[in-house]
Amino acid sequence: MDRIVQIQSADPHGPAFSIEVITPEAAVGLLQCKRPTARENPTAIANYAEAMREGRWILNGMPLILSRSGLLLDGLQRLRACVRAGVPFTTVVARNIPDDVLHTIDQQRRRSFAGVLEARGMQHAGALQSALVKLIRYQDRQMTRTSGSPSWSRLDRVLAANPDLVSAVKISLESEATTLAEAVRTPLIFMGFRVDKAVTRRFLDAVAHPDRYEPMEPGARVRDLIELTRGDPATRLKPATLFAICIKAMNAALTDTPQRSYAWLDRSVNPTRGEEFPELVGYPGLTDPVETGATDETQAKLREAVANLEREAHVFPLTVETITPALAEEYLAHNAQNRRIIAAHVDAIARDIRSGHWMMNAQPICFSRSGRLLNGQHRLSAVLQAGQPIEVPVMRGLPDEAYATYDIHAKRGPHLGMALESFGDRPLVAAAAVLLWKRELKPAGARNAKPTPSEVTHIVEQHPRLLELRTFGRKMVEFGRGSVMAYAAYCIERDDPELGRLFLERFETGAELPRGHLILELRRRLQILRRERASQEEQLREILAAWARFRQKPDLPTVQDHATA
Template identity: 45%
Template structure:
């Protein structure tokens, strides 16, 4: 599905964005129709994919679907049922694109949800009830109606009516039914009750025991007789490949234009104030990078991608030069933000000095410096530095990156990020004596009883075992450093160090 998100290449030919898509293209042997942005400065690498993952419910809300949260949950449960993972707690693998086509191509699921919500007095929990109604309507709606009526009016039916037997099981389960395992069990019993109602059976009890970890006891999750799965709800709406009439242009978006776009084109998700504030601060302070990621609109006028950037333009009262894509298929909205958020890296991707495993640690140490040394503007809500702030900090404080090896060696004394940032603070204050203190802290050798470094080591290890916060660990490390500086052994250590250098 063409969704406006381009492959991005630097002037050197380096691929900045699109690696996973190209791997998928090779693996599936399916040609990839996409946009391509070339001659993009590799410095923008760290600003790509700094988004907040959106939700299926948000997409349904944007399309005006009633009860979008419940509908998204229903779609997810039915997909898990089709994949036989409903009772395992394992997320399904069905894509949002597929689920969107199902609900977009047929009103059957929306009608089933409305029917379920019209029975608020039913003792069967709504998540199970809506799934049962949707599945039952596909096979034999009258069976579902009888079962739910028997649940609600159990005194008017025979004791061995499946709906009455299911009511008894719900009563027996009590508070346990509200747990995750309890909901799975009730889902299985409800399907068994539906099957019994269809067959005219008169069970005394409804029982289901899931398979154990060894697979030797219990039984598989029951299947509703005659149910054909999500495919039977699909209205046959298939996106037409190669027929999108997209338009691409570079635009200067000022606050007035951003406000107009936001008012005319609703987005699929509520904005996150912290994200907007972080982007706006980058724009105000000149850290924003043109990274080739476009503002995207569908052919029907929906804002598919770019809401936070537009809000940041208004907050920063600045102008943003950005690509704008129009005319995308509505289905493209289901294909955004499905990848993990990219780490804010310390250097351009071609820099061999920054290895893959170092990036998260370098980012975490930079975040600590940002929190404790850079004053956050009053009223801001974001708790972490933006990607551009991280990169700026690591460029201005390269010793942070160099200390990542020490940080890892000290993992038994504290979190690596705390030990790395704390070591940087100590070295920066007094490089010579700080180095002696940090070496003694790491090795603990040749330290006599009563040495202040021994007390610091013990305090840090205790906090580590107790799972103390970053703030507590950092405070203990710096307090130990302060005690060491005024202790007489520090003077002796410094004299020995000077003598060694001579």
């Protein structure tokens, strides 16, 4: 019997992998656990069923994915094919995948890690995420440098390894030292409590009640500085600067060396007079599993264990690895005669990595028994492009024949997250969000770029009116694509809410407008473009041009009047 041997799992409660024979009866049972919004792909089901019936099904490492609650995240088409074919098939099965972090596959997930924490029932999720990010940046000496956000995988591991952060957030939110911004106060409490709780409490009390202390008390001096600078936006302290000053003042309190004033100037802003970001005396740092990863010796032993297992027939070694840019380059050296790399796909994954939204899923990078890279070239290329590591399963020992099977796997449409599953017109809203991204957020120089599903989700979350305007888009499909209508309406309302609503009301009904009115002309012109199957860009350009003319002279009734104005 084929089996997976998982080596050096980073998390004993993390994903579990096995190789199993799925019978039609077992497939029926698993299908009861499918996602409510999952959709069947008849073509994929037919292809899979034919391969199963003819004995051409090959174990290729792509797993059926089951969440911690037993929800089927991926594998619907293969299970349906098994039932249709009436024969069993052998596959990898991944279990114990977190529902709250990875509610779809292929990195199509919630945008906010705070949303993940809220789904777990954790209080003050936003403050907790903010403190986590700041503490990790401090640990990495990245407080003053522009860099990508820490990955969700790392945020999750750091939070699990530092449970006292939860209590630090609670203490911070209950503190009377509200003059000190919460974004500074919370990480300062966490760090200070790990050094000296009594000194930290005194510092915060002095910030809250400076009148109770001597004028040279560090906390009181910080309070004076905040009051002195807060009135003028030009002098108001930025959070990073205030955090640095508080660390200096805390050091003075810890060493009993009070100063008359505390200041800090970023060296990256002023190389001559600036300083590096200060370090808190005695702070031991976060317990960070990333920082205590495998040594070279451990890595060598891991590779030796994998090599030994690969010699055994019907055994497939699987490791969960942190793929650094150097390791990605090494793995890509085995990318012989693979498919053409799609640059836009690499760009999209790299953006997710840089923004900290990559999460390890159960889909492995796959190598054959001969060492050939079978699947994963886009993720490895994205690691190189982003210059940052990701965590991913790596499966070895697969047959070389598996290479040809990856292309028949069904392509999945965007799954926009549970918050966006409760309404209709998901494709319309997603398409409108894509339009917004391409026109307003697309990175300069991006090649044939499309937004990632997480970016689409973020747009809808950040622009809720776009979601509400789907009704307008659906009503106006006679004149253009619903996504174009919704996005155009959003742009118009954003330009001028009051006048925009008037324009859209007249555009929707065309009622009581005199012959030749520019809105009636717009409706006629759009119907022509609709029949001619004009592009989204042409439709959008027509609407926004009419809106620009209307906005200039809303009281002029006709197109001719506008032309002569």
